[in-house]
Amino acid sequence: MGRVRPKAPRRKGPRCDQNTASWIAAIAQQEYLGSMKEIELKFLLTEEQADALDALLPTLQGLHARPETRQLRSAYHDTESGALRGAGIALRLRHDGLGCVQTAKGAISHHGGIQTTLESETPRPDGALDVAAIPHDGLREQVQALTAGAPLAARVETEMRRHSATVSLPGGGAAEIAVDRGTLRGGGRSAPLTELEIELKGGTVPAVYDLARQILPEGGLRLSRRSKAARAFALADGHDAVDRPALRKANPVPLQAHQTAESAARDVLRECFDQIARNADFVQVSDAPEGPHQLRIGLRRLRAAFDVFGVVLDGPACAHLKAEARWLAHEAGAVRDLDVTVQDLLAPEATAHPMEPGFQRLAAHLTARADAQRLSLRGALTGARAQAFLLDLARFTEARGWLDLADFGQSAQLAQPLSAIATAALDRHWKRAAKRARGIDHLDIEARHDLRKALKGLRYAVEFLAPVLPAGATKTFTKRLRTLQDLFGELNDLAMAQEMLTGADAPGGDDPQAQRAVGWILGSRSVRAEADWAGARKLWHALRDAPRPWDTPG
Template structure:
């Protein structure tokens, strides 16, 4: 199992990195450099890529080494994945030798045993880079291979540069990788890298616009403790957040920003679910609020321009002022999105991810806990899931009292309560009978979506008021848009009542499977 942390390093900072005191303090040897040239293989239809597998042959001096990497997970730049490698006699993969290393009957073994796979393999792209290696030993006893890679990924006449640091764990705790990264980042603008060299090569081979990444489905093991479950959920949320980074920074599809914000909300909801047992450090909580504050306005303005005002303009095509208003909102949304993209490129965001990684991998919350509190972390996650859902459901029912007469502020609190129940239900869904849990989650999702649309109207009203105050000439346009929004609000209010009655008849399943 390869465990490594990848960090992007601007080429202009390479000399500063080489002089970093950390290298002199912890290095066991002088750095060693070598040229590494690799050919990545796949079928014409990219069979291996479609199955989340990379296969390469790398020249290391006079040796040729084939390597297969498959599956695994990535969070906060930490890559954990199984890896198999062996020497080969030529510049082509030797599948029988590789299969001799892979557990028989495993998913990877079946994948690599596909009929005529060897005959269909062909070079897809190459990487050429200079690797400089330091072996570090930390006071904790952890040993880390630190590699500086500089070169390029090549496909035909297209190239992308490689300038990155890889911290590979050789012995000790994976949290030590983040400790080294944070020490380096004190003086270098490093960023966590979730994309491997292989993924960059495939992007050169088959350029595609990045797809918005939704939350990955969760199937929780019945054997998980509360603490282990917390780590699993946090990594799931981080994967959704980081999976949408590229789309927010370099794309224009509003869905990337939406899904990144959802991932952040799910992560903060996870912290809320477990706060009785695990407390986030104040600096991490503050950084998460900062990130939410950067993504929130961008998302609000994009919803106003791309959804709310677009719908209004379609309903009233003979009112050109609505389209004029939409264009103005789109311009403001663009500025906020640019600010959000800059935030993701900042050292503050990089430090947030590395700090989260260090805290999660090192279970740093234990440092402030008593023996009794640490013991409580070993309770079965399934037991915690049931009791938590019951408490959240009770709070939601209290928030819904007098739903027919609730104003915007109370509806907003109801929406937040519904969202917390929905996230918890989706997190723990695999623990409960499907026939009971699925209708509950679906009804809850319908309720939250309706409350979300209602909240969008309230946010839109606030943003339109801002436009009217800053641009008096647009005030009549804003008044027209608000009148159209109010028409829809009356219809939604009656629908919310019907959906609530349907949901209130349901309850969380009595007990886990």
Template sequence: MSEQEIKLHIPPAARKAVSQAVLKGDGAQRIALRALYFDTPDRALARAGVALRIRLEGRKWVQTLKMPGPDSITRLELNHPRPAAELDLSLYQGTPAADVIAALNAPLSIRYETDVKRITRKVRTRYGTVELACDSGLLRAGALELPINELEFELVSGRQQALFTLARRWQQQYGLIMDLRSKAERGDALATAAQEISRSDSAPSHGDPQRHAAIQAFWAPRMACSVKLDGDASSAAALTAIGIECLEQIVHNAAILAEIDTDGHYRAGRPEHIHQLRVGIRRLRSAWRLFQDWVEAVPDSLTQDIRGHFNAFGNVRDGDVLSGTVTPRLLAAGMPPVPLPVADSSTALDPRTLASDPAFQGWLLDLLGWTLGIPPAARNGTRQPVPAPTTEGNLADVARAVAAQPTATGELRTPPTLRRRLSKRLQRWHLVMVRDGARFAALSETEKHELRKRGKRLRYALSFATSVLPAARSRAYRKRLTAVQELLGEFNDLVVAREAYRSLTAQHPQAWFALGWIAARLDALAQEAQVEFGRLAQLRPFGR
């Protein structure tokens, strides 16, 4: 069977209130859960996205296998009662998990475990029934432990909208924080860290660096990942796949910045998490522009909020670039030290506060709900009703239900393939960009900034479309476009730094050194960028 669920982290200040609220309703139950998770030494199951556990639920043992579903909130779940804490892999013969189990080439052993106190209650909404599960406990792997404090919303029956409506209500009331990682994903990462630390303990001469590296790897920033598209897929299905990948990058980095694993006892979030969160937002905005007019317009609430959140995290990012990147170069060039302005702690928001903000978290939840059900653009102003996915449905069914819409004459018209659409749009973006880039040095500051944004949009769009484009030509183009973007990125960083140092000249005359050095570097970068744009213009990766 498939399960659809949303999991939200409960911050310390809300834990008592949330558990009491779950207990208040009719049918609330308490249960103790102890689970043992299995895998091979080389993590064969985890690498396949599969979690295999045996769990003591009260006094009963249940063996459960979970596999990825069509989206971030859906998983295939196979449950089997067991007489004791012993695995029986023969149970998966003839199931969707059969191939994964048959491919195992090493014995399974316990990799990590969870010990949880759960409170459950079913809630009926106008859209369906949802089961709440409030979990508190520990996740263990070797000598390491992580806290578990989360509220799960699982769809029992009805429409997917029931999940999002209820989760949004609780999220806003209690300041809950989205985390797309399952207990299994957290456990697998923790077990990897425990193994690395164990190895470092056996090598005292290198112990501390290895231990530090293992801890840093556990909370490493989530980078962008590739998306493999079907060149004949619908635009809605393609944008859903891209949107989910971007959302996972945003949510993961936001969760680390919100310190959901550490409760403030350890600052896991770093400037790179902020950067990668903003990269995820940029990629998402680029995807929306790439598919504009091919799917239904993104709701205004999502597009307006995305700018505000992007800028809020950007204010923190600009300070990091100034102090960590530009200033060291100026000092190395001979600039006398200049005291940088310190943000007013009474008004400035730190990354943890920004990432935990209910408005930002509510936007993430709304964004996930919209992305999972993107409808295609209406034709001639009309569109047939699209059925909402249910617990037994698949989002692909929705795409198929709207794939063929009638024209004004009532005839069915085959739309251009996704591959063709993407190639034409990317080619048009390329031509506009190289046209303006050919006169980069003469552009105004505003025009340079807009050109840089168009270049980022093209680079992200190209990364989405790579799987449906000619590999050799697109690879060469990406390399050349990356070179252009690196120059434009440095140009932008220096423009931001120039404004910061300009504001310091009255109190600190030595800041004039920075302005002179920056001006000279900006002139050199403008000339270099113009040359790179000329080289880029010679490539034809999209057209014939």
């Protein structure tokens, strides 16, 4: 008896009732609605950027009043054991020269650069802390329970010069733009901080991203992912207030079968954005080959996510983001290809032939080109185009830019559970790979490359949807798929090296000793490639005949 699959949803036709229409109209903003929520988009600034913004503020359209400058002194209180900090709560007294305000902040969420915090504040004319005065019942009760009568004292401090202005937003609402320069103090240590905060005072989330693009259109922005309090507490713990960017590998997304396809798409896009944005920062400060590699993986995973959730996300905005992701992946790929050639192809042969001087000469040519390409990638990442792509991707994800409130057919589609689209999405990727593998014994280099890309897309799709698939079957299938993909990767590396090292613009093309080293590399890898290709064909046949996890009962 054949397996029963959920039918793929149709994109057209009025297929939802009024309740579903109301649901779709609410989800775009539901995470940001509610009283006493602080919504900010924050960036770390250079002094030059801060100076430019200071000069820009008086010229902005829609100003509510002339920009003002204030000195803000904030002390963050906690128990000696750090009970509030451990629960993600900040309790602050802030003096601004005009008075004192007590603020309690709940746990912070960070998505797409947006920091969302439950905030409850009250004036304290006497400058004294009073937990009982916290207006928000839930926060007040939580703070009281966590402190349980234990003494509260100032543990860290910040002192900022804030130059700020409030502007009206198109379509209604307002935002405060604040340039903060100052000092963080904690544990007897101090550190400078220069930061831009764009706080939504009313209106919708997309306007915050649009404002960021408007005020610094030339690029160069770096997301600020931690609060000032968190940075000061890091100082107190002996760490850096502004940590050095770190490599970011892919993380699994904890999807659930019953969650909507729409919310699953958002969760996957958030993961892709974070991997891309963090590796973009890492590439700026590190020459490690893994940086461009993980950046390219993030961009490829993003394109795979657009494909997996195409039934949800397709539209002009999605098409634009796909194209920009492809462009940036090409920029990162140029660096990655040079790194692979030096480290994975040249280095082993140089070790095997220590008396051959051409390897050192070829390495010098390739390294010089890789360094130049890395500088080019860094320029692209700090440029206006890459910044616009990242802001557009974050805007698309956090404001759910795929929604069409007038399309009732889409509404019904997005409201269905993830499990209802998973099988169709995985079948689509599998058929694409199987089509590319036809006549696998006779595929040329280009066809092998197309098959490799299809297998990569299939793997990303399985990894995204793994939480809704049978665990055992998925693990076995993914392992086989990864092994096959690695073999195809090595074959692709040889094809890439042949093109790079023998073309008209080949590094060291006019250096006979370097070209002798090229001959060693290509000759050795070609022999290995024959064995790899035989293994790849065998692995493909095994994968084709193996049970597929989306066909396996859970």
